[in-house]
Amino acid sequence: MPYYDTSQEWxxxxxxxxxxxxxxxxxxxxxxxxxxxxxxxARDLKRLKAQQESEPTTTTTSTTTKPPRGFLTLKTFDPHSGTTLKYKTTKAAEVSRLILSLGQLGRRMAALPEPEGRDAVMADAPVATEGGGEAAVVVEEKEKKSEPATTAGKGGQGQGQGQQSGGGGGGVGKGKKKKGKK
Amino acid sequence: MAHSSNDEFFAKLVELFDYRKGKDHGSIVLTQKRLTYDQPLPEATSDTILPDLHPPQPMPILIRATNAKGKEKRRAKEKVKLSTVVDADNLPAFFERYAEVCKVGMNTLKPRDRRRKGKAKKKKGGAAAVGGP
Known part of the structure:
Protein backbone atom coordinates (compact mmCIF):
# COMPACT_ATOMS: atom_id res chain seq x y z
CA MET A 1 0.00 0.00 0.00
CA PRO A 2 2.54 2.56 -1.07
CA TYR A 3 2.28 6.31 -1.02
CA TYR A 4 4.00 7.68 -4.11
CA ASP A 5 6.23 10.73 -3.87
CA THR A 6 5.13 12.21 -7.18
CA SER A 7 1.72 12.39 -8.75
CA GLN A 8 3.18 11.31 -12.11
CA GLU A 9 4.31 8.03 -10.65
CA TRP A 10 0.91 7.53 -9.03
CA ALA A 42 -3.84 16.60 21.32
CA ARG A 43 -0.08 16.80 21.05
CA ASP A 44 0.12 19.12 23.98
CA LEU A 45 -2.06 16.83 26.03
CA LYS A 46 0.28 13.98 25.30
CA ARG A 47 3.23 16.09 26.22
CA LEU A 48 1.52 17.13 29.42
CA LYS A 49 0.83 13.57 30.36
CA ALA A 50 4.45 12.74 29.78
CA GLN A 51 5.66 15.64 31.87
CA GLN A 52 2.92 15.19 34.48
CA GLU A 53 1.87 18.38 36.19
CA SER A 54 4.35 20.90 34.96
CA GLU A 55 2.45 24.17 34.42
CA PRO A 56 -0.36 23.08 32.09
CA THR A 57 -1.54 26.63 31.25
CA THR A 58 1.60 27.94 29.56
CA THR A 59 1.73 25.32 26.83
CA THR A 60 -1.93 25.51 25.81
CA THR A 61 -2.17 29.28 25.48
CA SER A 62 0.35 29.45 22.65
CA THR A 63 -1.89 27.45 20.28
CA THR A 64 -4.44 29.65 18.55
CA THR A 65 -5.36 31.43 15.30
CA LYS A 66 -4.04 28.88 12.85
CA PRO A 67 -6.46 28.26 10.00
CA PRO A 68 -7.57 24.66 9.51
CA ARG A 69 -5.34 22.81 7.09
CA GLY A 70 -6.65 20.32 4.59
CA PHE A 71 -5.09 17.61 2.53
CA LEU A 72 -6.03 15.61 -0.49
CA THR A 73 -5.48 11.88 -0.81
CA LEU A 74 -5.87 10.00 -4.07
CA LYS A 75 -6.30 6.28 -3.79
CA THR A 76 -6.57 3.69 -6.54
CA PHE A 77 -7.88 0.42 -5.21
CA ASP A 78 -8.63 -2.87 -6.85
CA PRO A 79 -10.62 -5.18 -4.55
CA HIS A 80 -9.81 -8.30 -6.57
CA SER A 81 -6.07 -8.19 -6.16
CA GLY A 82 -6.05 -5.93 -3.13
CA THR A 83 -3.72 -3.49 -4.83
CA THR A 84 -3.77 0.00 -3.37
CA LEU A 85 -1.88 2.98 -4.80
CA LYS A 86 -1.91 6.31 -2.99
CA TYR A 87 -0.79 9.87 -3.37
CA LYS A 88 -1.19 12.62 -0.82
CA THR A 89 -0.78 16.36 -1.17
CA THR A 90 -1.52 19.60 0.65
CA LYS A 91 -0.92 21.95 -2.27
CA ALA A 92 -3.86 23.82 -3.75
CA ALA A 93 -1.93 24.34 -6.98
CA GLU A 94 -2.07 20.65 -7.75
CA VAL A 95 -5.83 20.19 -7.45
CA SER A 96 -6.98 20.94 -10.96
CA ARG A 97 -4.11 19.02 -12.53
CA LEU A 98 -4.90 16.01 -10.35
CA ILE A 99 -8.60 16.10 -11.16
CA LEU A 100 -7.79 16.32 -14.85
CA SER A 101 -5.54 13.31 -14.50
CA LEU A 102 -8.51 11.56 -12.90
CA GLY A 103 -10.21 12.39 -16.18
CA GLN A 104 -7.40 10.71 -18.11
CA LEU A 105 -7.78 7.62 -15.95
CA GLY A 106 -11.53 7.88 -16.50
CA ARG A 107 -10.92 7.47 -20.21
CA ARG A 108 -9.20 4.21 -19.50
CA MET A 109 -12.05 3.11 -17.25
CA ALA A 110 -14.49 3.88 -20.03
CA ALA A 111 -12.31 1.89 -22.43
CA LEU A 112 -11.94 4.88 -24.72
CA PRO A 113 -8.90 5.08 -26.96
CA GLU A 114 -6.17 7.50 -25.96
CA PRO A 115 -6.76 11.17 -26.87
CA GLU A 116 -5.49 12.61 -30.15
CA GLY A 117 -1.75 12.80 -30.64
CA ARG A 118 -1.27 9.45 -29.00
CA ASP A 119 -3.48 7.61 -31.44
CA ALA A 120 -0.49 6.53 -33.47
CA VAL A 121 1.00 4.82 -30.45
CA MET A 122 -2.31 3.30 -29.49
CA ALA A 123 -2.93 1.95 -32.97
CA ASP A 124 -0.22 -0.67 -32.72
CA ALA A 125 -0.17 -0.95 -28.94
CA PRO A 126 -3.04 -3.48 -28.74
CA VAL A 127 -1.27 -5.71 -31.21
CA ALA A 128 1.91 -5.47 -29.20
CA THR A 129 0.18 -6.21 -25.92
CA GLU A 130 -1.95 -9.00 -27.34
CA GLY A 131 0.84 -11.53 -27.18
CA GLY A 132 2.27 -10.46 -23.85
CA GLY A 133 -1.16 -9.55 -22.55
CA GLU A 134 -2.60 -12.96 -23.27
CA ALA A 135 0.16 -14.64 -21.32
CA ALA A 136 -0.24 -12.26 -18.44
CA VAL A 137 -3.96 -12.86 -18.38
CA VAL A 138 -3.43 -16.60 -18.12
CA VAL A 139 -1.09 -16.04 -15.21
CA GLU A 140 -3.70 -13.88 -13.55
CA GLU A 141 -6.39 -16.47 -14.05
CA LYS A 142 -4.30 -19.16 -12.40
CA GLU A 143 -3.22 -17.12 -9.43
CA LYS A 144 -6.08 -14.76 -9.00
CA LYS A 145 -6.01 -14.89 -5.24
CA SER A 146 -2.32 -14.36 -4.61
CA GLU A 147 -1.56 -10.68 -4.61
CA PRO A 148 2.15 -10.55 -5.52
CA ALA A 149 1.67 -12.85 -8.49
CA THR A 150 -1.03 -10.68 -10.00
CA THR A 151 0.99 -7.56 -9.63
CA ALA A 152 3.87 -9.26 -11.38
CA GLY A 153 1.55 -10.26 -14.20
CA LYS A 154 0.29 -6.72 -14.35
CA GLY A 155 3.81 -5.43 -14.71
CA GLY A 156 4.45 -7.67 -17.69
CA GLN A 157 1.23 -6.65 -19.31
CA GLY A 158 1.87 -3.02 -18.77
CA GLN A 159 5.10 -2.88 -20.75
CA GLY A 160 3.39 -2.04 -23.99
CA GLN A 161 1.60 0.82 -22.30
CA GLY A 162 4.64 2.32 -20.66
CA GLN A 163 5.40 4.72 -23.48
CA GLN A 164 2.05 6.44 -23.52
CA SER A 165 1.84 7.17 -19.86
CA GLY A 166 5.48 8.20 -20.09
CA GLY A 167 4.37 10.81 -22.61
CA GLY A 168 1.72 12.02 -20.19
CA GLY A 169 4.29 12.08 -17.43
CA GLY A 170 6.55 14.23 -19.56
CA GLY A 171 3.85 16.87 -19.83
CA VAL A 172 3.38 16.94 -16.11
CA GLY A 173 7.13 16.91 -15.62
CA LYS A 174 7.29 20.42 -17.01
CA GLY A 175 5.17 21.62 -14.14
CA LYS A 176 7.57 20.06 -11.75
CA LYS A 177 10.53 21.85 -13.27
CA LYS A 178 8.82 25.16 -12.80
CA LYS A 179 8.35 24.34 -9.17
CA GLY A 180 12.04 23.65 -8.81
CA LYS A 181 12.93 27.16 -9.96
CA LYS A 182 11.38 28.92 -6.99
CA MET B 1 -31.15 5.65 -5.04
CA ALA B 2 -31.41 7.07 -8.48
CA HIS B 3 -28.41 8.82 -9.95
CA SER B 4 -28.55 12.58 -10.45
CA SER B 5 -27.99 14.17 -13.79
CA ASN B 6 -24.56 15.73 -14.25
CA ASP B 7 -25.84 19.28 -13.74
CA GLU B 8 -27.71 18.34 -10.60
CA PHE B 9 -24.65 16.54 -9.31
CA PHE B 10 -22.47 19.61 -9.73
CA ALA B 11 -25.02 21.84 -8.02
CA LYS B 12 -25.15 19.51 -5.04
CA LEU B 13 -21.39 19.03 -4.98
CA VAL B 14 -20.92 22.78 -4.71
CA GLU B 15 -23.36 22.78 -1.80
CA LEU B 16 -21.40 19.97 -0.18
CA PHE B 17 -18.14 21.89 -0.44
CA ASP B 18 -19.77 25.11 0.76
CA TYR B 19 -21.16 23.35 3.78
CA ARG B 20 -17.63 22.20 4.62
CA LYS B 21 -16.15 25.67 4.26
CA GLY B 22 -17.32 27.03 7.60
CA LYS B 23 -16.05 23.98 9.47
CA ASP B 24 -12.57 23.30 10.76
CA HIS B 25 -12.68 19.53 10.32
CA GLY B 26 -14.32 16.80 8.26
CA SER B 27 -13.98 15.15 4.89
CA ILE B 28 -15.44 14.92 1.45
CA VAL B 29 -14.91 11.70 -0.41
CA LEU B 30 -15.19 11.42 -4.18
CA THR B 31 -15.08 8.08 -5.99
CA GLN B 32 -15.05 7.05 -9.60
CA LYS B 33 -15.35 3.63 -11.19
CA ARG B 34 -16.57 2.01 -14.34
CA LEU B 35 -20.32 1.41 -14.32
CA THR B 36 -20.70 -2.32 -14.89
CA TYR B 37 -24.15 -2.89 -13.44
CA ASP B 38 -26.70 -3.71 -16.14
CA GLN B 39 -24.17 -3.16 -18.88
CA PRO B 40 -24.00 -5.61 -21.76
CA LEU B 41 -20.74 -7.51 -22.00
CA PRO B 42 -19.97 -10.45 -24.28
CA GLU B 43 -19.73 -13.87 -22.68
CA ALA B 44 -16.30 -15.03 -21.65
CA THR B 45 -15.03 -17.48 -24.22
CA SER B 46 -11.73 -19.23 -24.62
CA ASP B 47 -10.77 -16.49 -27.05
CA THR B 48 -11.52 -13.66 -24.64
CA ILE B 49 -10.97 -14.85 -21.11
CA LEU B 50 -11.63 -11.43 -19.63
CA PRO B 51 -14.13 -9.65 -21.86
CA ASP B 52 -14.01 -6.51 -19.70
CA LEU B 53 -10.51 -5.74 -20.96
CA HIS B 54 -11.77 -4.93 -24.45
CA PRO B 55 -15.48 -4.09 -24.31
CA PRO B 56 -17.13 -3.61 -27.70
CA GLN B 57 -18.35 -0.10 -26.84
CA PRO B 58 -17.08 2.48 -24.34
CA MET B 59 -18.52 2.09 -20.84
CA PRO B 60 -20.03 4.86 -18.70
CA ILE B 61 -18.33 6.01 -15.49
CA LEU B 62 -20.01 6.22 -12.10
CA ILE B 63 -19.02 9.16 -9.91
CA ARG B 64 -19.92 9.30 -6.26
CA ALA B 65 -19.52 11.95 -3.57
CA THR B 66 -20.24 11.80 0.15
CA ASN B 67 -19.53 13.84 3.24
CA ALA B 68 -18.14 10.72 4.94
CA LYS B 69 -20.58 10.64 7.82
CA GLY B 70 -21.28 7.29 9.43
CA LYS B 71 -23.19 5.50 12.17
CA GLU B 72 -25.03 7.99 14.41
CA LYS B 73 -24.78 10.74 11.83
CA ARG B 74 -26.24 8.42 9.24
CA ARG B 75 -29.20 7.73 11.51
CA ALA B 76 -29.63 11.45 12.06
CA LYS B 77 -29.88 11.85 8.27
CA GLU B 78 -26.77 13.98 8.11
CA LYS B 79 -25.06 11.75 5.62
CA VAL B 80 -25.10 13.15 2.09
CA LYS B 81 -24.62 10.81 -0.83
CA LEU B 82 -24.48 11.98 -4.41
CA SER B 83 -23.93 9.97 -7.53
CA THR B 84 -24.00 10.50 -11.25
CA VAL B 85 -23.26 8.55 -14.39
CA VAL B 86 -21.02 10.11 -17.02
CA ASP B 87 -21.23 8.78 -20.54
CA ALA B 88 -17.96 8.21 -22.30
CA ASP B 89 -18.65 11.07 -24.74
CA ASN B 90 -19.07 13.59 -21.94
CA LEU B 91 -15.92 12.69 -20.05
CA PRO B 92 -13.64 15.61 -21.01
CA ALA B 93 -16.32 18.25 -20.46
CA PHE B 94 -17.37 16.69 -17.18
CA PHE B 95 -13.87 16.53 -15.77
CA GLU B 96 -13.08 20.10 -16.71
CA ARG B 97 -16.07 21.25 -14.74
CA TYR B 98 -15.29 18.79 -11.97
CA ALA B 99 -11.75 20.18 -11.65
CA GLU B 100 -13.12 23.71 -11.43
CA VAL B 101 -15.60 22.80 -8.69
CA CYS B 102 -12.95 20.96 -6.70
CA LYS B 103 -10.43 23.76 -7.06
CA VAL B 104 -12.90 26.26 -5.67
CA GLY B 105 -14.18 23.90 -2.99
CA MET B 106 -10.86 22.74 -1.57
CA ASN B 107 -9.82 26.04 -0.14
CA THR B 108 -7.98 24.86 2.96
CA LEU B 109 -5.10 23.43 0.98
CA LYS B 110 -1.85 25.35 1.00
CA PRO B 111 -1.99 28.23 -1.47
CA ARG B 112 0.89 28.72 -3.87
CA ASP B 113 3.62 30.66 -2.09
CA ARG B 114 3.68 34.19 -3.45
CA ARG B 115 6.36 35.57 -1.14
CA ARG B 116 9.21 34.35 -3.28
CA LYS B 117 11.36 37.46 -3.04
CA GLY B 118 11.21 37.63 0.72
CA LYS B 119 12.05 34.00 0.83
CA ALA B 120 15.00 34.37 -1.51
CA LYS B 121 16.55 36.89 0.83
CA LYS B 122 16.11 34.57 3.76
CA LYS B 123 17.49 31.89 1.43
CA LYS B 124 18.27 28.99 3.70
CA GLY B 125 14.70 28.26 4.76
CA GLY B 126 13.61 28.51 1.14
CA ALA B 127 16.23 26.09 -0.08
CA ALA B 128 15.11 23.50 2.41
CA ALA B 129 11.49 23.92 1.32
CA VAL B 130 12.38 23.40 -2.34
CA GLY B 131 14.25 20.24 -1.50
CA GLY B 132 11.04 18.70 -0.10
CA PRO B 133 8.63 16.74 -2.27
Missing part, protein backbone atom coordinates in the same frame (compact mmCIF):
# COMPACT_ATOMS: atom_id res chain seq x y z
CA UNK A 11 -0.78 8.29 -12.32
CA UNK A 12 1.46 5.88 -14.22
CA UNK A 13 0.92 3.01 -11.80
CA UNK A 14 -2.81 3.68 -11.61
CA UNK A 15 -3.02 3.59 -15.39
CA UNK A 16 -1.30 0.21 -15.39
CA UNK A 17 -3.67 -1.12 -12.74
CA UNK A 18 -6.66 0.11 -14.71
CA UNK A 19 -5.23 -1.54 -17.79
CA UNK A 20 -5.19 -4.87 -16.00
CA UNK A 21 -8.49 -4.56 -14.16
CA UNK A 22 -10.64 -1.91 -15.73
CA UNK A 23 -13.97 -2.97 -14.29
CA UNK A 24 -13.14 -3.49 -10.63
CA UNK A 25 -10.61 -0.74 -9.95
CA UNK A 26 -11.96 2.39 -8.32
CA UNK A 27 -10.34 5.73 -7.59
CA UNK A 28 -11.20 7.51 -4.37
CA UNK A 29 -10.35 11.15 -3.76
CA UNK A 30 -10.51 12.20 -0.14
CA UNK A 31 -10.43 15.84 0.84
CA UNK A 32 -9.93 16.05 4.57
CA UNK A 33 -9.73 19.03 6.89
CA UNK A 34 -8.20 18.84 10.33
CA UNK A 35 -8.35 21.65 12.82
CA UNK A 36 -4.74 22.50 13.43
CA UNK A 37 -5.51 23.72 16.92
CA UNK A 38 -7.13 20.40 17.79
CA UNK A 39 -4.07 18.62 16.51
CA UNK A 40 -1.82 20.80 18.60
CA UNK A 41 -4.04 20.36 21.62
Missing amino acids: LRQSALLLEARPSTTRITTKYHITASSARRR
Whole structure:
Protein backbone atom coordinates (compact mmCIF):
# COMPACT_ATOMS: atom_id res chain seq x y z
CA MET A 1 0.00 0.00 0.00
CA PRO A 2 2.54 2.56 -1.07
CA TYR A 3 2.28 6.31 -1.02
CA TYR A 4 4.00 7.68 -4.11
CA ASP A 5 6.23 10.73 -3.87
CA THR A 6 5.13 12.21 -7.18
CA SER A 7 1.72 12.39 -8.75
CA GLN A 8 3.18 11.31 -12.11
CA GLU A 9 4.31 8.03 -10.65
CA TRP A 10 0.91 7.53 -9.03
CA LEU A 11 -0.78 8.29 -12.32
CA ARG A 12 1.46 5.88 -14.22
CA GLN A 13 0.92 3.01 -11.80
CA SER A 14 -2.81 3.68 -11.61
CA ALA A 15 -3.02 3.59 -15.39
CA LEU A 16 -1.30 0.21 -15.39
CA LEU A 17 -3.67 -1.12 -12.74
CA LEU A 18 -6.66 0.11 -14.71
CA GLU A 19 -5.23 -1.54 -17.79
CA ALA A 20 -5.19 -4.87 -16.00
CA ARG A 21 -8.49 -4.56 -14.16
CA PRO A 22 -10.64 -1.91 -15.73
CA SER A 23 -13.97 -2.97 -14.29
CA THR A 24 -13.14 -3.49 -10.63
CA THR A 25 -10.61 -0.74 -9.95
CA ARG A 26 -11.96 2.39 -8.32
CA ILE A 27 -10.34 5.73 -7.59
CA THR A 28 -11.20 7.51 -4.37
CA THR A 29 -10.35 11.15 -3.76
CA LYS A 30 -10.51 12.20 -0.14
CA TYR A 31 -10.43 15.84 0.84
CA HIS A 32 -9.93 16.05 4.57
CA ILE A 33 -9.73 19.03 6.89
CA THR A 34 -8.20 18.84 10.33
CA ALA A 35 -8.35 21.65 12.82
CA SER A 36 -4.74 22.50 13.43
CA SER A 37 -5.51 23.72 16.92
CA ALA A 38 -7.13 20.40 17.79
CA ARG A 39 -4.07 18.62 16.51
CA ARG A 40 -1.82 20.80 18.60
CA ARG A 41 -4.04 20.36 21.62
CA ALA A 42 -3.84 16.60 21.32
CA ARG A 43 -0.08 16.80 21.05
CA ASP A 44 0.12 19.12 23.98
CA LEU A 45 -2.06 16.83 26.03
CA LYS A 46 0.28 13.98 25.30
CA ARG A 47 3.23 16.09 26.22
CA LEU A 48 1.52 17.13 29.42
CA LYS A 49 0.83 13.57 30.36
CA ALA A 50 4.45 12.74 29.78
CA GLN A 51 5.66 15.64 31.87
CA GLN A 52 2.92 15.19 34.48
CA GLU A 53 1.87 18.38 36.19
CA SER A 54 4.35 20.90 34.96
CA GLU A 55 2.45 24.17 34.42
CA PRO A 56 -0.36 23.08 32.09
CA THR A 57 -1.54 26.63 31.25
CA THR A 58 1.60 27.94 29.56
CA THR A 59 1.73 25.32 26.83
CA THR A 60 -1.93 25.51 25.81
CA THR A 61 -2.17 29.28 25.48
CA SER A 62 0.35 29.45 22.65
CA THR A 63 -1.89 27.45 20.28
CA THR A 64 -4.44 29.65 18.55
CA THR A 65 -5.36 31.43 15.30
CA LYS A 66 -4.04 28.88 12.85
CA PRO A 67 -6.46 28.26 10.00
CA PRO A 68 -7.57 24.66 9.51
CA ARG A 69 -5.34 22.81 7.09
CA GLY A 70 -6.65 20.32 4.59
CA PHE A 71 -5.09 17.61 2.53
CA LEU A 72 -6.03 15.61 -0.49
CA THR A 73 -5.48 11.88 -0.81
CA LEU A 74 -5.87 10.00 -4.07
CA LYS A 75 -6.30 6.28 -3.79
CA THR A 76 -6.57 3.69 -6.54
CA PHE A 77 -7.88 0.42 -5.21
CA ASP A 78 -8.63 -2.87 -6.85
CA PRO A 79 -10.62 -5.18 -4.55
CA HIS A 80 -9.81 -8.30 -6.57
CA SER A 81 -6.07 -8.19 -6.16
CA GLY A 82 -6.05 -5.93 -3.13
CA THR A 83 -3.72 -3.49 -4.83
CA THR A 84 -3.77 0.00 -3.37
CA LEU A 85 -1.88 2.98 -4.80
CA LYS A 86 -1.91 6.31 -2.99
CA TYR A 87 -0.79 9.87 -3.37
CA LYS A 88 -1.19 12.62 -0.82
CA THR A 89 -0.78 16.36 -1.17
CA THR A 90 -1.52 19.60 0.65
CA LYS A 91 -0.92 21.95 -2.27
CA ALA A 92 -3.86 23.82 -3.75
CA ALA A 93 -1.93 24.34 -6.98
CA GLU A 94 -2.07 20.65 -7.75
CA VAL A 95 -5.83 20.19 -7.45
CA SER A 96 -6.98 20.94 -10.96
CA ARG A 97 -4.11 19.02 -12.53
CA LEU A 98 -4.90 16.01 -10.35
CA ILE A 99 -8.60 16.10 -11.16
CA LEU A 100 -7.79 16.32 -14.85
CA SER A 101 -5.54 13.31 -14.50
CA LEU A 102 -8.51 11.56 -12.90
CA GLY A 103 -10.21 12.39 -16.18
CA GLN A 104 -7.40 10.71 -18.11
CA LEU A 105 -7.78 7.62 -15.95
CA GLY A 106 -11.53 7.88 -16.50
CA ARG A 107 -10.92 7.47 -20.21
CA ARG A 108 -9.20 4.21 -19.50
CA MET A 109 -12.05 3.11 -17.25
CA ALA A 110 -14.49 3.88 -20.03
CA ALA A 111 -12.31 1.89 -22.43
CA LEU A 112 -11.94 4.88 -24.72
CA PRO A 113 -8.90 5.08 -26.96
CA GLU A 114 -6.17 7.50 -25.96
CA PRO A 115 -6.76 11.17 -26.87
CA GLU A 116 -5.49 12.61 -30.15
CA GLY A 117 -1.75 12.80 -30.64
CA ARG A 118 -1.27 9.45 -29.00
CA ASP A 119 -3.48 7.61 -31.44
CA ALA A 120 -0.49 6.53 -33.47
CA VAL A 121 1.00 4.82 -30.45
CA MET A 122 -2.31 3.30 -29.49
CA ALA A 123 -2.93 1.95 -32.97
CA ASP A 124 -0.22 -0.67 -32.72
CA ALA A 125 -0.17 -0.95 -28.94
CA PRO A 126 -3.04 -3.48 -28.74
CA VAL A 127 -1.27 -5.71 -31.21
CA ALA A 128 1.91 -5.47 -29.20
CA THR A 129 0.18 -6.21 -25.92
CA GLU A 130 -1.95 -9.00 -27.34
CA GLY A 131 0.84 -11.53 -27.18
CA GLY A 132 2.27 -10.46 -23.85
CA GLY A 133 -1.16 -9.55 -22.55
CA GLU A 134 -2.60 -12.96 -23.27
CA ALA A 135 0.16 -14.64 -21.32
CA ALA A 136 -0.24 -12.26 -18.44
CA VAL A 137 -3.96 -12.86 -18.38
CA VAL A 138 -3.43 -16.60 -18.12
CA VAL A 139 -1.09 -16.04 -15.21
CA GLU A 140 -3.70 -13.88 -13.55
CA GLU A 141 -6.39 -16.47 -14.05
CA LYS A 142 -4.30 -19.16 -12.40
CA GLU A 143 -3.22 -17.12 -9.43
CA LYS A 144 -6.08 -14.76 -9.00
CA LYS A 145 -6.01 -14.89 -5.24
CA SER A 146 -2.32 -14.36 -4.61
CA GLU A 147 -1.56 -10.68 -4.61
CA PRO A 148 2.15 -10.55 -5.52
CA ALA A 149 1.67 -12.85 -8.49
CA THR A 150 -1.03 -10.68 -10.00
CA THR A 151 0.99 -7.56 -9.63
CA ALA A 152 3.87 -9.26 -11.38
CA GLY A 153 1.55 -10.26 -14.20
CA LYS A 154 0.29 -6.72 -14.35
CA GLY A 155 3.81 -5.43 -14.71
CA GLY A 156 4.45 -7.67 -17.69
CA GLN A 157 1.23 -6.65 -19.31
CA GLY A 158 1.87 -3.02 -18.77
CA GLN A 159 5.10 -2.88 -20.75
CA GLY A 160 3.39 -2.04 -23.99
CA GLN A 161 1.60 0.82 -22.30
CA GLY A 162 4.64 2.32 -20.66
CA GLN A 163 5.40 4.72 -23.48
CA GLN A 164 2.05 6.44 -23.52
CA SER A 165 1.84 7.17 -19.86
CA GLY A 166 5.48 8.20 -20.09
CA GLY A 167 4.37 10.81 -22.61
CA GLY A 168 1.72 12.02 -20.19
CA GLY A 169 4.29 12.08 -17.43
CA GLY A 170 6.55 14.23 -19.56
CA GLY A 171 3.85 16.87 -19.83
CA VAL A 172 3.38 16.94 -16.11
CA GLY A 173 7.13 16.91 -15.62
CA LYS A 174 7.29 20.42 -17.01
CA GLY A 175 5.17 21.62 -14.14
CA LYS A 176 7.57 20.06 -11.75
CA LYS A 177 10.53 21.85 -13.27
CA LYS A 178 8.82 25.16 -12.80
CA LYS A 179 8.35 24.34 -9.17
CA GLY A 180 12.04 23.65 -8.81
CA LYS A 181 12.93 27.16 -9.96
CA LYS A 182 11.38 28.92 -6.99
CA MET B 1 -31.15 5.65 -5.04
CA ALA B 2 -31.41 7.07 -8.48
CA HIS B 3 -28.41 8.82 -9.95
CA SER B 4 -28.55 12.58 -10.45
CA SER B 5 -27.99 14.17 -13.79
CA ASN B 6 -24.56 15.73 -14.25
CA ASP B 7 -25.84 19.28 -13.74
CA GLU B 8 -27.71 18.34 -10.60
CA PHE B 9 -24.65 16.54 -9.31
CA PHE B 10 -22.47 19.61 -9.73
CA ALA B 11 -25.02 21.84 -8.02
CA LYS B 12 -25.15 19.51 -5.04
CA LEU B 13 -21.39 19.03 -4.98
CA VAL B 14 -20.92 22.78 -4.71
CA GLU B 15 -23.36 22.78 -1.80
CA LEU B 16 -21.40 19.97 -0.18
CA PHE B 17 -18.14 21.89 -0.44
CA ASP B 18 -19.77 25.11 0.76
CA TYR B 19 -21.16 23.35 3.78
CA ARG B 20 -17.63 22.20 4.62
CA LYS B 21 -16.15 25.67 4.26
CA GLY B 22 -17.32 27.03 7.60
CA LYS B 23 -16.05 23.98 9.47
CA ASP B 24 -12.57 23.30 10.76
CA HIS B 25 -12.68 19.53 10.32
CA GLY B 26 -14.32 16.80 8.26
CA SER B 27 -13.98 15.15 4.89
CA ILE B 28 -15.44 14.92 1.45
CA VAL B 29 -14.91 11.70 -0.41
CA LEU B 30 -15.19 11.42 -4.18
CA THR B 31 -15.08 8.08 -5.99
CA GLN B 32 -15.05 7.05 -9.60
CA LYS B 33 -15.35 3.63 -11.19
CA ARG B 34 -16.57 2.01 -14.34
CA LEU B 35 -20.32 1.41 -14.32
CA THR B 36 -20.70 -2.32 -14.89
CA TYR B 37 -24.15 -2.89 -13.44
CA ASP B 38 -26.70 -3.71 -16.14
CA GLN B 39 -24.17 -3.16 -18.88
CA PRO B 40 -24.00 -5.61 -21.76
CA LEU B 41 -20.74 -7.51 -22.00
CA PRO B 42 -19.97 -10.45 -24.28
CA GLU B 43 -19.73 -13.87 -22.68
CA ALA B 44 -16.30 -15.03 -21.65
CA THR B 45 -15.03 -17.48 -24.22
CA SER B 46 -11.73 -19.23 -24.62
CA ASP B 47 -10.77 -16.49 -27.05
CA THR B 48 -11.52 -13.66 -24.64
CA ILE B 49 -10.97 -14.85 -21.11
CA LEU B 50 -11.63 -11.43 -19.63
CA PRO B 51 -14.13 -9.65 -21.86
CA ASP B 52 -14.01 -6.51 -19.70
CA LEU B 53 -10.51 -5.74 -20.96
CA HIS B 54 -11.77 -4.93 -24.45
CA PRO B 55 -15.48 -4.09 -24.31
CA PRO B 56 -17.13 -3.61 -27.70
CA GLN B 57 -18.35 -0.10 -26.84
CA PRO B 58 -17.08 2.48 -24.34
CA MET B 59 -18.52 2.09 -20.84
CA PRO B 60 -20.03 4.86 -18.70
CA ILE B 61 -18.33 6.01 -15.49
CA LEU B 62 -20.01 6.22 -12.10
CA ILE B 63 -19.02 9.16 -9.91
CA ARG B 64 -19.92 9.30 -6.26
CA ALA B 65 -19.52 11.95 -3.57
CA THR B 66 -20.24 11.80 0.15
CA ASN B 67 -19.53 13.84 3.24
CA ALA B 68 -18.14 10.72 4.94
CA LYS B 69 -20.58 10.64 7.82
CA GLY B 70 -21.28 7.29 9.43
CA LYS B 71 -23.19 5.50 12.17
CA GLU B 72 -25.03 7.99 14.41
CA LYS B 73 -24.78 10.74 11.83
CA ARG B 74 -26.24 8.42 9.24
CA ARG B 75 -29.20 7.73 11.51
CA ALA B 76 -29.63 11.45 12.06
CA LYS B 77 -29.88 11.85 8.27
CA GLU B 78 -26.77 13.98 8.11
CA LYS B 79 -25.06 11.75 5.62
CA VAL B 80 -25.10 13.15 2.09
CA LYS B 81 -24.62 10.81 -0.83
CA LEU B 82 -24.48 11.98 -4.41
CA SER B 83 -23.93 9.97 -7.53
CA THR B 84 -24.00 10.50 -11.25
CA VAL B 85 -23.26 8.55 -14.39
CA VAL B 86 -21.02 10.11 -17.02
CA ASP B 87 -21.23 8.78 -20.54
CA ALA B 88 -17.96 8.21 -22.30
CA ASP B 89 -18.65 11.07 -24.74
CA ASN B 90 -19.07 13.59 -21.94
CA LEU B 91 -15.92 12.69 -20.05
CA PRO B 92 -13.64 15.61 -21.01
CA ALA B 93 -16.32 18.25 -20.46
CA PHE B 94 -17.37 16.69 -17.18
CA PHE B 95 -13.87 16.53 -15.77
CA GLU B 96 -13.08 20.10 -16.71
CA ARG B 97 -16.07 21.25 -14.74
CA TYR B 98 -15.29 18.79 -11.97
CA ALA B 99 -11.75 20.18 -11.65
CA GLU B 100 -13.12 23.71 -11.43
CA VAL B 101 -15.60 22.80 -8.69
CA CYS B 102 -12.95 20.96 -6.70
CA LYS B 103 -10.43 23.76 -7.06
CA VAL B 104 -12.90 26.26 -5.67
CA GLY B 105 -14.18 23.90 -2.99
CA MET B 106 -10.86 22.74 -1.57
CA ASN B 107 -9.82 26.04 -0.14
CA THR B 108 -7.98 24.86 2.96
CA LEU B 109 -5.10 23.43 0.98
CA LYS B 110 -1.85 25.35 1.00
CA PRO B 111 -1.99 28.23 -1.47
CA ARG B 112 0.89 28.72 -3.87
CA ASP B 113 3.62 30.66 -2.09
CA ARG B 114 3.68 34.19 -3.45
CA ARG B 115 6.36 35.57 -1.14
CA ARG B 116 9.21 34.35 -3.28
CA LYS B 117 11.36 37.46 -3.04
CA GLY B 118 11.21 37.63 0.72
CA LYS B 119 12.05 34.00 0.83
CA ALA B 120 15.00 34.37 -1.51
CA LYS B 121 16.55 36.89 0.83
CA LYS B 122 16.11 34.57 3.76
CA LYS B 123 17.49 31.89 1.43
CA LYS B 124 18.27 28.99 3.70
CA GLY B 125 14.70 28.26 4.76
CA GLY B 126 13.61 28.51 1.14
CA ALA B 127 16.23 26.09 -0.08
CA ALA B 128 15.11 23.50 2.41
CA ALA B 129 11.49 23.92 1.32
CA VAL B 130 12.38 23.40 -2.34
CA GLY B 131 14.25 20.24 -1.50
CA GLY B 132 11.04 18.70 -0.10
CA PRO B 133 8.63 16.74 -2.27
